Amino acid sequence: MRDVAIIGTGMTKFGNLGRVTSRELVTSAALEAMNDAGVERGDIDAVYLGELSGDIFEHQMHAAPGIPDYLGLENTPSTRVEAACASGGLSVMHSIMAVAGGFYDVVLATGAEKMTNLPTAHVTEALSMCADDIYEVSLGVTFPGAFAMMARAHEMEYGTTPEMRAAVAVKNHKNAMDNPNAQFHKEITIEKVVNSIMVADPLTLYDCSPITDGAAAVVVVPWEDRHKYEGPAVKVRSFAQASDTMSLHDRPVLTGFKTTQIAARNAFERAQLQPKDIDIVEVHDCFTIAEIMAIEDMGFFKKGEGGKVTLDGVTARDGQIPVNVSGGLKAKGHPIGASGVAQVVEITNQLRDRAGPRQVPDVNIGMTQNLGGSGSTIVCHILERGD
């Protein structure tokens, strides 16, 4: 097994991008990543694409070959990875595995989604298909609904208040102000979140991440080859993935994700690191409660304290451990298949001191947590500043 480096990043603007296809968006993000890395088109050995559903959003299955097609990389192997909202994280993970295993030397890990083609009710339906179709979706369970049931369980068990959840949204909207690619550049208040319309009680509209178009890409190469290219390298210290039941009701604990606990623990063990060694984190805040559960389950805070520490500013950009400095899914936007890749883009750029106005000083080790379904898939990556 070879050590692996990430040497280039790219992403499109996130938001409602109008008449554009996901393969055009990926082409744009991929070119940016390739230019950043200093790799030529002929260097690319393989392409991975994380995408939930070109099928439903764009009436396009078999989306992967569209990427080398538009990049002018005809005949380059391409693979679509689908794991609900963790599709992007797994695209990166499989790219790393392919390079680590010695099968390829330069891999483009990409992710995209073009969601705004459909009205909200149809997007809700498409996303709900990531839950258990027979035992949940047929009974009207939506994703806001599933996370609302967890938010209620967390509220009953630990006293996590609507204001604590709202603090996640307020922080991430504030962070997004300094991210030019973010969907929202608008600060919000706790009152606004708590008093906005209810989507799935107790989660309001501002507890939920938006419907977004966008793409992101990174270039993955062997660590030993990093100096062959222009882009400053970040080292992949570890990754880990875990699965859980399709149905939420089949899990004994509803106040967090065993999958996050397992994936984070395995990632820490493989990297020989502990939560206290992490300087910056991007977690999967598809809903405010998801960020609270993630920072607890990853081991940064005790179970039940995630809401309180967020309200106290511990996870702010200038806090003890900055969480979702990019704006997170909540304010940067959540183009499903792109989100896991965009997390790696953010951490990579932070570790290369290339995060512009939102650069966090003195960061050496960063981590990502990308979630699919109601936590049925989790993938974590730990990255370290290069030499």
Place this chain on the structure above:
Amino acid sequence: MEVGQPLSVIFWREVTKIQIEHVVEAYEKAINEDKIVGTKCLECKHVAVPPRPICRKCGSSDIEIVEVDPNGELITWTVIFVGPPTYEDRAPYIVGIVELENGERLTGLVDIPANELKYKMKVSATFDPEVKNAARLIWKSSE
């Protein structure tokens, strides 16, 4: 069939295999008759609801379909205001997770006014006559 092999063994394997491939069908057939079923592991006796092809406790695939007590306690719920197209007309509607008497859990629609919902309230399963299969499950108060 090989000559000399005990008939009962072959028969049993075939029955088990059929059950593994049809646990969803068994659930749907039962709920269409106003019953909830699970799978009982014949090795460790654990009962899983909804039915599962392999026992989660011991890994055995020696299972049988058994009817379970349709009463339980509501452990979490949500009032959904934005539903998918199939449920748009019903919004707002309530879904919840119920822990059955045997400790297993099931998601269902909840037909109880939102302001009366409380943690661990007693509920029992009822069945929507207008629809088929798993979507029939509606929890009503039994307090």
